[in-house]
Amino acid sequence: xxxxxxxxxxxxxxxxxxxxxxxxxxxxxxxxxxxxxxxxxxxxxxxxxxxxxxxxxxxxxxxxxxxxxxxxxxxxxxxxxxxxxxxxxxxxxxxxxxxxxxxxxxxxxxxxxxxxxxxxxxxxxxxxxxxxxxxxxxxxxxxxxxxxxxxxxxxxxxxxxxxxxxxxxxxxxxxxxxxxxxxxxxxxxxxxxxxxxxxxxxxxxxxxxx
Amino acid sequence: xxxxxxxxxxxxxxxxxxxxxxxxxxxxxxxxxxxxxxxxxxxxxxxxxxxxxxxxxxxxxxxxxxxxxxxxxxxxxxxxxxxxxxxxxxxxxxxxxxxxxxxxxxxxxxxxxxxxxxxxxxxxxxxxxxxxxxxxxxxxxxxxxxxxxxxxxxxxxxxxxxxxxxxxxxxxxxxxxxxxxxxxxxxxxxxxxxxxxxxxxxxxxxxxxxxxx
Amino acid sequence: xxxxxxxxxxxxxxxxxxxxxxxxxxxxxxxxxxxxxxxxxxxxxxxxxxxxxxxxxxxxxxxxxxxxxxxxxxxxxxxxxxxxxxxxxxxxxxxxxxxxxxxxxxxxxxxxxxxxxxxxxxxxxxxxxxxxxxxxxxxxxxxxxxxxxxxxxxxxxxxxxxxxxxxxxxxxxxxxxxxxxxxxxxxxxxxxxx
Numbered sequence: 001x002x003x004x005x006x007x008x009x010x011x012x013x014x015x016x017x018x019x020x021x022x023x024x025x026x027x028x029x030x031x032x033x034x035x036x037x038x039x040x041x042x043x044x045x046x047x048x049x050x051x052x053x054x055x056x057x058x059x060x061x062x063x064x065x066x067x068x069x070x071x072x073x074x075x076x077x078x079x080x081x082x083x084x085x086x087x088x089x090x091x092x093x094x095x096x097x098x099x100x101x102x103x104x105x106x107x108x109x110x111x112x113x114x115x116x117x118x119x120x121x122x123x124x125x126x127x128x129x130x131x132x133x134x135x136x137x138x139x140x141x142x143x144x145x146x147x148x149x150x151x152x153x154x155x156x157x158x159x160x161x162x163x164x165x166x167x168x169x170x171x172x173x174x175x176x177x178x179x180x181x182x183x184x185x186x187x188x189x190x191x192x193x194x195x196x197x198x199x200x201x202x203x204x205x206x207x208x209x210x
Numbered sequence: 211x212x213x214x215x216x217x218x219x220x221x222x223x224x225x226x227x228x229x230x231x232x233x234x235x236x237x238x239x240x241x242x243x244x245x246x247x248x249x250x251x252x253x254x255x256x257x258x259x260x261x262x263x264x265x266x267x268x269x270x271x272x273x274x275x276x277x278x279x280x281x282x283x284x285x286x287x288x289x290x291x292x293x294x295x296x297x298x299x300x301x302x303x304x305x306x307x308x309x310x311x312x313x314x315x316x317x318x319x320x321x322x323x324x325x326x327x328x329x330x331x332x333x334x335x336x337x338x339x340x341x342x343x344x345x346x347x348x349x350x351x352x353x354x355x356x357x358x359x360x361x362x363x364x365x366x367x368x369x370x371x372x373x374x375x376x377x378x379x380x381x382x383x384x385x386x387x388x389x390x391x392x393x394x395x396x397x398x399x400x401x402x403x404x405x406x407x408x409x410x411x412x413x414x415x416x417x418x419x420x421x422x423x
Numbered sequence: 424x425x426x427x428x429x430x431x432x433x434x435x436x437x438x439x440x441x442x443x444x445x446x447x448x449x450x451x452x453x454x455x456x457x458x459x460x461x462x463x464x465x466x467x468x469x470x471x472x473x474x475x476x477x478x479x480x481x482x483x484x485x486x487x488x489x490x491x492x493x494x495x496x497x498x499x500x501x502x503x504x505x506x507x508x509x510x511x512x513x514x515x516x517x518x519x520x521x522x523x524x525x526x527x528x529x530x531x532x533x534x535x536x537x538x539x540x541x542x543x544x545x546x547x548x549x550x551x552x553x554x555x556x557x558x559x560x561x562x563x564x565x566x567x568x569x570x571x572x573x574x575x576x577x578x579x580x581x582x583x584x585x586x587x588x589x590x591x592x593x594x595x596x597x598x599x600x601x602x603x604x605x606x607x608x609x610x611x612x613x614x615x616x617x
Contacts (some may be wrong), residue, residue, distance in 0.1 A: 134378065
């Protein structure tokens, strides 16, 4: 984890001399990409659960989606900051990726609402897994829908995701992305271990007579 | 193959019969649709274009569908009938398909009221708009039936259903509005077909896992 | 017929059925007893396949179409008539000579006169009898009944006694009950849940 944080600070150093808009970009896009990765992992673990039925996949799927939602929220926040820096408003509908994340954020918020309205057990595990799979399918379909909606919702304003990247900047970007993925991986393991320990503690407590 | 179709037919017929007898859901949806359109008449500012009206049509359709979907699995919940259906040798996906078909019928009836009302109050509807409505209905029923079963497994089913359904319905709304407004609706209708195919297959395949332990 | 080895069922952190093992041969008659909350219903649901054990292995040599189940709930649509309910199940179970079989069962359980009434109008005892009809409609070879005597009046209970005697000869039966004395003469095996 220390390595991941160090890498992120290193990246921030590299483009400290550039504008805010640029700096945010190095966080915003890797956050977004990592988010997609999280949801992908969540869906994959969900599929494994339906396939194999081992209980651990449920916890892994849930943790991945939990992480994905956190990264997704951060994506929205950094995207909002970027929008303010670039266009002067805290929210713009013209950024496809941002809108997509808003939709996904809603979808995965509903995941938690749904999951915690169901009693723990195999039913909850399976429904969560199916939902995660639907999420994975929704990502490309929503993106397509948002692109299609361009034509009638806004005049076509073409914005690019940042200027052309020089080699150094591209390297910095990759480093940032790698750091982000590493951060996800570390937080994922930590949360999983934490949850597993919780579970084991509870099991032990039950096994010991009062 | 025909055994599967027979199962689906028996199940869909059961739902139609239940609704014909109770006459609760379809009248409620029909009245709700017209009431909502009237509300929107007051809600739309004076100079809104025709396009805004189409947008509101789609909002109305989706929320009316939600009304019906919330009641989808209620007959199966009383007396735990779903257990009985799961014990039967029929394919679990047949339960989903039968219910979806029946829901489609209910939605269609409500829209037979809604669409003429819309054309009367707001703006005419071209053939491509109606095609969009039909295609979106397929998606709504396919996904909605599955998602309604998911929500029904929890404690707060009526609260959770809209939250879970709306993000999934956004692509349908986009496709629908596009097909109503655009001069060339081809790509929007194609998109709706894509959604329908993808999510129908997903729903059909995953229903078993949603209702069993 | 049934082989259960160290099966248990948990819902999240809550235990529904603690570890048990037992076996039952074909044509056996198993009587399951136990206090409320000991897991009788859970065990029966596991046997018919409505739930899977969390751990352990359970094998039941019966396909879905051979299983007849009577649970705590009647598993019938309240807004359909008895006839319509049995028609639906008859179709789903592909019962041959559906009409005749339905008529015969309704008559045997004393529901023929009420066949065109909605189940919502039935008394609890009548609903229970209908649930029995539903369970036995497709002539199952593996019959699982969860507290079948609930809500039955004397006449209904006698009908059930006769039915159980017939079933004991022709099918594998599992019955859970609070009144073991009634069923004990038919039982070939007993299982008491703690």
